[in-house]
Amino acid sequence: MSAWNVSVLTGATSDTEPTLLVNFGTAKYIFNASEGMGRAWLQSHHSIRKTKGLFVTAAGTHRCGGVPGLLMLCADAAVPAIDIVGPYGLMHYLATMRSYTYRSTMVVKAVEAPTALVSAQPAASPSPVFKDENLSVYSIPLYPSVDGVDIGEPSTRPLKRKRSASPPTASKRSTPPLIDRTVESTSPVSPTLSVQARRENFNPTSLTGADAQEWRKLMLQEMFPMQPPPKADPSTSKGAKRRANALQEPADEPPPPQNMTFAPDRKYARLPGLVAGGGVDPATLPTLGYLCVGPSVRGKFDVKKAEELGVRGPMRGRLTKGETVTFEVDDGQGGKIQRTVRPEECVGPSEAPQAVLILDVPTPAHIPSLLASFTDSPFFAKYRSKDENFRKEHPLHAVYHLCGEGVLEDERYKKFMNGFSDETHHLISSREHTADKITFTRSALVQAKLHQLDAEMFPLPKSKQSPPRDITSITGLPAKAAPAEPNTLLHVRPVRPPVQDELAREDEFNPFVAAGSLPELSDSVREKVAAVKAAVAERMGRNSPATAPGDDVVITPLGTGSAVPTKMRNVSGTLIQIPGHGSILLDCGEGTWGQLVRSFGDEPDGVWQVMRDLKCIFLSHMHGDHHMGLSKILMMRAKMDPPPPEPLYVVGLRSHLMYILERQELEDHGLSNPNGVVMILSDALNWRFPRPYGRNQVEDEPFMNQDRSYEHAKAMCRALGLSSFTTVDVAHRIRCYGVVIRHNDGWGITFSADTMPTDNLVKAGRDVTLLIHESSMSPEEEDLAREKAHSTSAQAIDIGRRMRAKYLLLTHFSARYPGMPPRQGDGFSGGPIIGIAFDFARIRMGDMWKLNAYLPAIQHTFNEFGEDDEVEIDLTKLQ
Numbered sequence: 076m077s078a079w080n081v082s083v084l085t086g087a088t089s090d091t092e093p094t095l096l097v098n099f100g101t102a103k104y105i106f107n108a109s110e111g112m113g114r115a116w117l118q119s120h121h122s123i124r125k126t127k128g129l130f131v132t133a134a135g136t137h138r139c140g141g142v143p144g145l146l147m148l149c150a151d152a153a154v155p156a157i158d159i160v161g162p163y164g165l166m167h168y169l170a171t172m173r174s175y176t177y178r179s180t181m182v183v184k185a186v187e188a189p190t191a192l193v194s195a196q197p198a199a200s201p202s203p204v205f206k207d208e209n210l211s212v213y214s215i216p217l218y219p220s221v222d223g224v225d226i227g228e229p230s231t232r233p234l235k236r237k238r239s240a241s242p243p244t245a246s247k248r249s250t251p252p253l254i255d256r257t258v259e260s261t262s263p264v265s266p267t268l269s270v271q272a273r274r275e276n277f278n279p280t281s282l283t284g285a286d287a288q289e290w291r292k293l294m295l296q297e298m299f300p301m302q303p304p305p306k307a308d309p310s311t312s313k314g315a316k317r318r319a320n321a322l323q324e325p326a327d328e329p330p331p332p333q334n335m336t337f338a339p340d341r342k343y344a345r346l347p348g349l350v351a352g353g354g355v356d357p358a359t360l361p362t363l364g365y366l367c368v369g370p371s372v373r374g375k376f377d378v379k380k381a382e383e384l385g386v387r388g389p390m391r392g393r394l395t396k397g398e399t400v401t402f403e404v405d406d407g408q409g410g411k412i413q414r415t416v417r418p419e420e421c422v423g424p425s426e427a428p429q430a431v432l433i434l435d436v437p438t439p440a441h442i443p444s445l446l447a448s449f450t451d452s453p454f455f456a457k458y459r460s461k462d463e464n465f466r467k468e469h470p471l472h473a474v475y476h477l478c479g480e481g482v483l484e485d486e487r488y489k490k491f492m493n494g495f496s497d498e499t500h501h502l503i504s505s506r507e508h509t510a511d512k513i514t515f516t517r518s519a520l521v522q523a524k525l526h527q528l529d530a531e532m533f534p535l536p537k538s539k540q541s542p543p544r545d546i547t548s549i550t551g552l553p554a555k556a557a558p559a560e561p562n563t564l565l566h567v568r569p570v571r572p573p574v575q576d577e578l579a580r581e582d583e584f585n586p587f588v589a590a591g592s593l594p595e596l597s598d599s600v601r602e603k604v605a606a607v608k609a610a611v612a613e614r615m616g617r618n619s620p621a622t623a624p625g626d627d628v629v630i631t632p633l634g635t636g637s638a639v640p641t642k643m644r645n646v647s648g649t650l651i652q653i654p655g656h657g658s659i660l661l662d663c664g665e666g667t668w669g670q671l672v673r674s675f676g677d678e679p680d681g682v683w684q685v686m687r688d689l690k691c692i693f694l695s696h697m698h699g700d701h702h703m704g705l706s707k708i709l710m711m712r713a714k715m716d717p718p719p720p721e722p723l724y725v726v727g728l729r730s731h732l733m734y735i736l737e738r739q740e741l742e743d744h745g746l747s748n749p750n751g752v753v754m755i756l757s758d759a760l761n762w763r764f765p766r767p768y769g770r771n772q773v774e775d776e777p778f779m780n781q782d783r784s785y786e787h788a789k790a791m792c793r794a795l796g797l798s799s800f801t802t803v804d805v806a807h808r809i810r811c812y813g814v815v816i817r818h819n820d821g822w823g824i825t826f827s828a829d830t831m832p833t834d835n836l837v838k839a840g841r842d843v844t845l846l847i848h849e850s851s852m853s854p855e856e857e858d859l860a861r862e863k864a865h866s867t868s869a870q871a872i873d874i875g876r877r878m879r880a881k882y883l884l885l886t887h888f889s890a891r892y893p894g895m896p897p898r899q900g901d902g903f904s905g906g907p908i909i910g911i912a913f914d915f916a917r918i919r920m921g922d923m924w925k926l927n928a929y930l931p932a933i934q935h936t937f938n939e940f941g942e943d944d945e946v947e948i949d950l951t952k953l954q
């Protein structure tokens with residue numbers, strides 16, 4: 076009973092940011108959900124079903140990039156309800172997900188923690204920002220300090236934060252408004268807003284302050300409409316209803332609106348700014364620390380002692396609860412006397428609740444505010460004390476430190492760490508002190524096997540097996556400081572030192588890199604590999620290398636799975652590099668940044684050169700697996716110094732472009748940087764005629780100007796040496812575009828995006844060199860493919876043949892096929908040369924025939940892995 080532990084799910088690497096799981100037998104609480112954490116979770120031994128709470132330390136992509144994916148995974152794993160807690164800005168962040176994150180089966184309650192500094196109210200005992208039978212969680216907002224201001228003074232104004240870790244200077248930037256009450260998403264929307272919203276010319280963008288917050292809340296209620304769906308079986312409906320009621324707190328409040336009672340297209344209007352008149356400076360938003368206090372454990376009831384004292388029946392329960400009881404007993408002489416029994420007479424001493432602290436300290440400028448919180452507040456000070464008496468009542472088993480650059484080396488921070496009891500463990504997650512090991516080791520293992528087939532086409536993913544700086548090299552840290560490596564498990568109750576989680580799955584790749592070796596191929600695979608290699612070499616010797624236009628264009632699939640990532644495949648993303656001209660990224664699902672880093676390396680001539688060359692990101696449609704990695708890429712690019720030499724054109728739907736504008740309110744996406752992001756509406760580039768938007772547009776939005784988009788597209792084509800870039804409406808469940816790219820040198824590429832077979836693509840993409848076509852389903856699954864508005868591999872091949880494409884690259888494979896898709900196209904002749912896309916492959920267009928020749932050996936390699944990806948969720952629900 077009451078046993079709990081904390082495990083490190085992911086670390087600070089190129090694939091993920093740190094995520095902690097607080098585990099009780101009956102419930103799980105997640106701390107931070109960066110991009111890639113959902114994929115890491117699916118591959119771990121941890122179950123998703125018991126998820127109860129999600130706590131984020133900052134409202135931004137680094138800490139929340141995986142939130143939409145995680146919420147949908149939870150909903151599809153039948154999690155009934157989840158609480159999300161975060162700092163000011165969380166509600167806005169969640170509302171920006173409204174056009175692609177929705178589930179009617181899960182209740183989501185979002186809470187923004189108070190923004191006032193703990194030290195501003197030193198006397199007050201804080202109230203928890205979250206409380207249930209397992210945990211009481213207290214939030215500690217941290218702001219960066221400004222020169223000349225003593226943050227230790229009680230202050231009601233959060234201080235301003237610099238963008239970088241350089242010494243802070245005073246700034247004239249605006250600060251976010253203080254919201255000192257806890258803001259919850261599930262309370263009813265104000266009647267005045269409902270009245271306003273019914274007006275014909277209502278525009279939510281104009282809302283400010285509390286009304287704006289109400290609007291964000293309403294958006295969240297639209298995404299997760301609060302009530303489990305009615306069950307068909309009447310015997311279970313009662314239970315479902317009771318559960319639904321129990322989840323709505325407080326119970327006497329009217330239920331929130333099930334359907335918006337006003338114009339539904341307002342959902343598609345741009346969100347209100349974070350602060351009226353120009354938005355909030357993203358750099359002034361706080362990060363949150365969390366103190367997690369577990370349940371206190373009552374002492375053991377001594378039955379023998381109780382009997383001796385004459386304690387009977389319900390009095391035992393009262394004593395266990397800590398009450399003193401008085402009752403009558405025989406005095407031994409025929410009379411009665413009163414007897415009073417105190418709990419300690421028959422109940423053992425209760426155990427003080429254990430606690431852990433989770434801190435997110437992005438820059439050294441945040442240290443003063445952290446110190447102030449732990450010195451000025453008597454409540455928090457008790458947890459940071461060497462006094463044994465305090466420790467008895469307020470034991471703190473561990474502190475998890477998420478540290479930005481320079482924090483851990485800062486003398487003030489060391490002093491802060493050393494202020495805790497010597498018994499407290501310090502687990503540190505920081506990019507500078509963490510080896511950049513590969514997180515998704517199965518996919519890397521596959522690549523390492525294929526590497527032995529063709530080292531150029533299947534390069535090894537890039538990793539760093541030792542940290543830039545070792546934690547042990549830092550002097551003055553507490554004795555119990557250690558890195559928070561993934562799979563570090565810490566039992567909090569019963570108390571134990573941190574250990575390596577024995578249930579963690581085996582690392583299938585990093586040990587090979589560390590040993591400088593490659594995984595061995597089995598005899599049969601080695602034979603096959605030798606045979607196809609010989610055949611390819613023979614053909615190369617036979618034919619003089621004739622070159623065709625576009626031969627040197629390189630296709631790098633970064634994610635070749637559909638809907639949800641698996642061990643083998645990440646979600647959509649394909650990079651096209653045109654030597655001498657730049658590159659184009661076709662879609663970018665969650666984790667695409669990490670895939671780019673693994674593919675090219677975190678070096679100036681690696682991923683950063685790719686960023687400098689990147690001139691176009693094309694977004695096909697608003698399904699999460701195709702665009703959720705966009706923010707991270709734009710943010711990383713926006714940080715580049717010097718900035719890239721040319722602008723980055725982002726071609727997308729209105730909802731994509733609005734999403735960028737809304738995200739920019741929270742963090743810099745590079746919209747106004749030199750050579751920053753230029754937005755192009757994909758509807759303006761339609762192969763037949765520009766497609767207008769109707770009722771969804773509620774105001775005159777500058778980014779919706781089709782003529783301007785067209786002009787920008789011309790500039791983009793000049794930059795890339797293209798003769799045309801046209802979008803093609805394809806047949807998916809929502810508005811979705813494929814694209815046809817034709818180059819001045821005479822080659823062309825068509826990308827299908829997600830679609831059923833469509834003649835539009837055949838006509839618009841006629842005679843291209845390469846068709847990249849989705850192939851979600853196997854040939855036997857035509858009905859399912861139609862239902863989900865996808866294609867089978869056989870249908871994709873048919874489209875390629877009718878289009879007269881020279882090459883066909885199949886991609887976007889359903890998660891039910893973790894390995895090779897089933898054999899297709901046997902007996903087919905006269906059509907395109909077919910290849911199958913793998914994450915990290917690097918395919919010169921002129922080498923497509925080689926990829927085709929390798930297929931039998933690849934099939935053999937894959938067969939050895941089997942299909943052991945257990946997927947917890949019902950994948951048929953996903954697109």
Ligand SMILES: [Zn+2]
Pocket residue numbers: 637638647698700701829887954
């Ligand atoms: Zn898709």
Ligand SMILES: [Zn+2]
Pocket residue numbers: 696698807829954
């Ligand atoms: Zn889709």
